Amino acid sequence: xxxxLPKRSEDYSLWYNELVKRADLAENSEVRGCMVIxxxxxxxxxxxxxxxxxxxKETGHDNAYFPLFIPKSYLSxxxxxxxxxxxxxxxxxxxxxxxxxxxxxVIVDPEAKLEEELIVRPTSETVIWNTYRTxxxxxxxxxxxxxxxxxxxxxxxxxxxxxxxxxxxxxxGHTAHATKKEAMEETIQMLNVYAxxxxxxxxxxxxxxxxSANERxxxxxxxxxxEAMMQDGKALQAGTSHFLGxxxxxxxxxxxxxxxxxLDHVWGTSWGVSTRLMGALIMAHSDDNGLVLPPKLAxxxxxxxxxxxxxxxxxAITAKAKEIMNKLIPLGILVRFDNRDTFKPGWKFxxxxxxxxxxxxxxxxxxxxxxxxxxxxxxxxxxxxxDLNETDIGDFIxxxxxxxxxxxxxxxFNLTKEKTTEVNSWDEFTEVLENKGGFISAHWxxxxxxxxxxxxxxxxxxxxxxxxxxxxxxGHCVLTGSFSKGRVLFxxxx
RNA sequence: CGGGGUGUAGCGCAGCCAGGUAGCGUACUUGCAUGGGGUGCAAGGGGUCGUGGGUUCAAAUCCCGCCACCCCGACCA
Numbered sequence: 156x157x158x159x160l161p162k163r164s165e166d167y168s169l170w171y172n173e174l175v176k177r178a179d180l181a182e183n184s185e186v187r188g189c190m191v192i193x194x195x196x197x198x199x200x201x202x203x204x205x206x207x208x209x210x211x212k213e214t215g216h217d218n219a220y221f222p223l224f225i226p227k228s229y230l231s232x233x234x235x236x237x238x239x240x241x242x243x244x245x246x247x248x249x250x251x252x253x254x255x256x257x258x259x260x261v262i263v264d265p266e267a268k269l270e271e272e273l274i275v276r277p278t279s280e281t282v283i284w285n286t287y288r289t290x291x292x293x294x295x296x297x298x299x300x301x302x303x304x305x306x307x308x309x310x311x312x313x314x315x316x317x318x319x320x321x322x323x324x325x326x327x328g329h330t331a332h333a334t335k336k337e338a339m340e341e342t343i344q345m346l347n348v349y350a351x352x353x354x355x356x357x358x359x360x361x362x363x364x365x366x367s368a369n370e371r372x373x374x375x376x377x378x379x380x381x382e383a384m385m386q387d388g389k390a391l392q393a394g395t396s397h398f399l400g401x402x403x404x405x406x407x408x409x410x411x412x413x414x415x416x417x418l419d420h421v422w423g424t425s426w427g428v429s430t431r432l433m434g435a436l437i438m439a440h441s442d443d444n445g446l447v448l449p450p451k452l453a454x455x456x457x458x459x460x461x462x463x464x465x466x467x468x469x470x471a472i473t474a475k476a477k478e479i480m481n482k483l484i485p486l487g488i489l490v491r492f493d494n495r496d497t498f499k500p501g502w503k504f505x506x507x508x509x510x511x512x513x514x515x516x517x518x519x520x521x522x523x524x525x526x527x528x529x530x531x532x533x534x535x536x537x538x539x540x541x542d543l544n545e546t547d548i549g550d551f552i553x554x555x556x557x558x559x560x561x562x563x564x565x566x567x568f569n570l571t572k573e574k575t576t577e578v579n580s581w582d583e584f585t586e587v588l589e590n591k592g593g594f595i596s597a598h599w600x601x602x603x604x605x606x607x608x609x610x611x612x613x614x615x616x617x618x619x620x621x622x623x624x625x626x627x628x629x630g631h632c633v634l635t636g637s638f639s640k641g642r643v644l645f646x647x648x649x
Numbered sequence: 650c651g652g653g654g655u656g657u658a659g660c661g662c663a664g665c666c667a668g669g670u671a672g673c674g675u676a677c678u679u680g681c682a683u684g685g686g687g688u689g690c691a692a693g694g695g696g697u698c699g700u701g702g703g704u705u706c707a708a709a710u711c712c713c714g715c716c717a718c719c720c721c722g723a724c725c726a
Contacts, residue, residue, distance in 0.1 A: 159687085187718095242724060278726095312724050319725065372726095392726060431726055462685055501686040508686095519685055529685075649726095 160509075163443050167387040171438060175316045178446045178509050180433070188314040188321030192430070195510060198454035200324070200433060204304065206356050206451075207326060207428065210348050216300040216328060221282050223306075224273035229281040233406040239373020240277045243310040245321075247273040275308040280374060280399075280425055283329045284407040291331060291421060293412045298341070299331040317434035318391070318649050325429035331409065331421040335400070338422035342398040345426040346379045349394035357432065358449035358564035359383050359439050360571045361393055362594070362644060364619025369606050375425075376400035382618045382644065384571040385438040388592025390618045390646035393435050399423035434649070439567050446511030447534055449563050450556040457483060457490040457552060458512045462500045462519030469494065472518045479516065479528075482549045488556070508533060513559050514552065534559050534566075577642070584633050584645075588613055594646050598639035600632035609634055615645045 160177065163170045175181055180196030183189075192200065208218070224247065231237045251267035276282065283301075291299060304326050314320050328345060332338040346363055353359045361381035371378045375397035383393045404410070404420035413419050440447040450456050459479065461472040476492045483490045493503055500517070507515055517529040528548070531538040532555065541551060574593025578584045587595055599605060599617065610616050620643045627641045 307726095309725075311726095312722095313720095323726075325726080395726075427726075429726055464684065499684060499686090499688070501684080501688075503687090504685095505687045517685070521685075 160443055160445060163386065163441075170443075172316060174437065174441055174445060174509075178511065180437070180446070181316050183316065186321075188311065190314075190316055190320040190322075192324075195454070196433065199436070199448070199452055200430060202452045202454060203352075203356070203432060204326070207348075207352055208302075208304075210352060211302050211326075211328065214300075214344060214348060216302045216330075219301050219303055220305070221279050221286065221303060223276055225276050225279075225282045227272045227274055229285055230274055232281065233374045233403055236280065236374035236403075236406075240309075244277055245275040245308045245310055247275065276305075277307055277309045278425075278427075279303060279305065279307075279327055280329065280403055281407070284403040284409060284423070287329075287331055287421075288407050288409045291409055291411050294333050294414050297331060297333045297411060297421065298337060300328075300341075301330065302326055302328040315434075315649075317430055317437070319431075323429050323431070325427050327425060327427040330424045331404070332423070333411065333413070333419075333421065335422050338400075338424050339398055342377070342379060342396050342424045342426070345424070346381065346394075346396040349396065349426070349428060350381050352428075353381055353383065353393055353432075353435075354564065356449065356451045357436050357439075358451075358560060358567060359393070359435060360564065360568045362571075362619060362621055363623070364621040364644065366395075366619060367603070367606055367617045367643070369603050370617065372397045372425075374399060374402055376402065379622075380619055382594075382646075383435055383439060384574050384594060384646075385435070385649070386441075386570060387438070388574055388647070390594060390644075390648040391431070391435050391438070392618070392648065393432060394426070394428040396426035397424060399425060439570075440563055441511070444505075444536065445509035447563060448511035448513060450513045450560045453511065453513050454489065455491050455507075455510075455512050456488055456556060457514040457516060458503075458507045459490065459492045459516045459518065460500055460503045460507075461492070461494055462517060464520075468520055469496070471520075471523055475518055475523060479548055483552055486549050486553055488552055504531075508536075514555060530555070532559055534562050575644075578633065579630075581633050585613060588615055588645075588647070592647065594618065594644045596642045596644055597633045598630040598641070599643045599645075600635050600637035600639055602635075602637075605632060605634050605637075609645065613647075615647050618644045618646050618648060620644075 160173050161169045178195070179193050181190050181192045184191045230240070248269055249263045249267045250269060251264040252261045253264040255262045287299065290296060306322055306324050308322050310321060311319050330341050332341060350361050350363050353361045361383045363381055364379070366378040366380055372395060377398040379396045380392055381394045383391050385391055401420040401422055403423050409421050410418050411421055436452070437446060440449070459476045461469060461476065463469040463472055473494060480490050480492060504515065511533060513533050515531040517531070522528055526543045528541045528543065529538055530541050574591070575596060576587045576591060576593060577596045578587055584595060584597055595615065606617055629641070630639045631637065632639050
């Protein structure tokens with residue numbers, strides 16, 4: 156087995172899987188369709204969580220926690236909701252095990268059958284709205300702005316690390332409002348929070364849009380989303396924000412006394428992002444040497460690698476490294492010194508590249524003599540020698556980290572732009588889809604039948620109808636030639 | 650659930666057709682040299698060959714059953 160990763164250009168899936176494993180992010184569990192997130196991978200998720208949580212709090216939301224189990228009857232209260240999730244639910248039917256008769260194994264005790272089966276939540280709308288009924292009486296109880304960090308289970312037929320696993324970690328916001336307008340504003344606000352997070356922290360440019368009816372969340376009146384383009388030309392839905400109308404309020408009988416003395420159903424929203432964002436982060440930026448992390452989400456931003464032959468040299472280098480760390484740490488820079496003598500410098504270089512650490516500082520005997528450092532950046536794989544007599548290391552690294560964050564975003568932005576093509580005919584549509592991939596901006600007649608037909612013919616789906624006003628332009632559907640109100644984005648998707 | 654495939658050391662695989670003492674790469678342990686890009690050489694530990702049965706003097710190998718997993722399709726954040 157070679158030590159390098161498979162080449163991205165040769166087999167994108169293989170490259171992705173190997174990268175996830177080799178960078179110590181996650182691995183498949185022996186448990187069907189489930190994933191073990193390893194400490195390094197989880198530390199990246201924690202940074203994402205912390206930032207998102209901060210943004211939720213800043214927009215007035217508080218965290219709560221609701222049950223993992225949902226009584227089967229709850230799920231069936233909202234008709235389209237149950238239809239959307241029924242095919243992928245894990246169901247708890249018994250509550251006890253016992254020894255088999257030959258004593259060699261453990262079996263489910265047939266006596267311990269539940270009267271009503273429990274569903275392991277695929278999403279929490281039902282259990283939360285059932286609770287909201289008791290929390291909301293008056294307009295004074297509104298708006299109710301709650302978020303939950305939780306795990307959910309969807310029994311998917313086929314799974315992929317981070318992108319689609321049977322169990323996944325996510326955040327789901329569930330809000331209730333007195334008016335339609337307010338709920339709609341909340342839906343858009345959270346969409347914007349997601350887009351801001353993706354662009355400013357993940358360095359991931361996204362297209363904000365609204366889903367077609369076919370792709371809409373089960374139980375929502377409107378689903379907004381952010382869509383991102385991966386390096387292989389496939390799109391990834393990175394987050395969704397749903398306007399639920401009064402659907403769940405009606406299904407769970409959540410009414411409130413209005414200011415005017417009337418009684419009305421509340422208006423709802425729900426919105427979520429998951430560990431799938433990790434997949435987006437990996438696929439959008441990484442290269443043949445491994446992961447490339449935007450500094451704002453890197454658990455280690457700067458790694459210092461000493462190059463030494465004996466303890467004496469290591470001691471001298473350690474003193475220098477400490478000096479540098481003492482300058483960087485107060486600036487909030489996450490720096491680590493890898494003084495292990497169990498691995499070689501070259502091995503460490505490769506390892507930290509694989510793990511996407513943005514900046515590497517190498518210090519060897521030569522540097523000590525000249526008061527220099529070798530500073531390498533992960534995004535461009537370039538190295539330079541920095542003279543400490545002339546440079547303030549704190550300023551230098553602060554600036555470098557900002558540059559890297561910016562550069563990674565710019566690269567992803569250019570890629571998205573390069574992989575977005577406007578087409579005006581069916582021939583062009585299929586040609587671009589086959590040879591280039593990416594987003595295809597095309598006219599669509601607005602009908603579900605046409606959308607379905609295109610999916611059948613090409614596997615491309617409508618990723619979203621962009622909110623961007625520049626896209627608004629009348630024309631003719633690429634497939635049917637019928638009237639179209641504006642361009643939509645098609646792509647093959649994860 | 651349909652179609653195809655695979656189960657042999659932690660991981661990746663060869664051996665099976667033509668039955669005869671269990672192999673390779675990597676990882677792991679030890680020693681010596683090495684150390685500015687995954688270091689080299691040497692030695693060593695580790696396997697009820699998925700599982701149950703059958704054929705045979707002899708089964709990883711042939712035959713029958715079962716189980717598990719993977720890939721392609723349907724489903725999907």
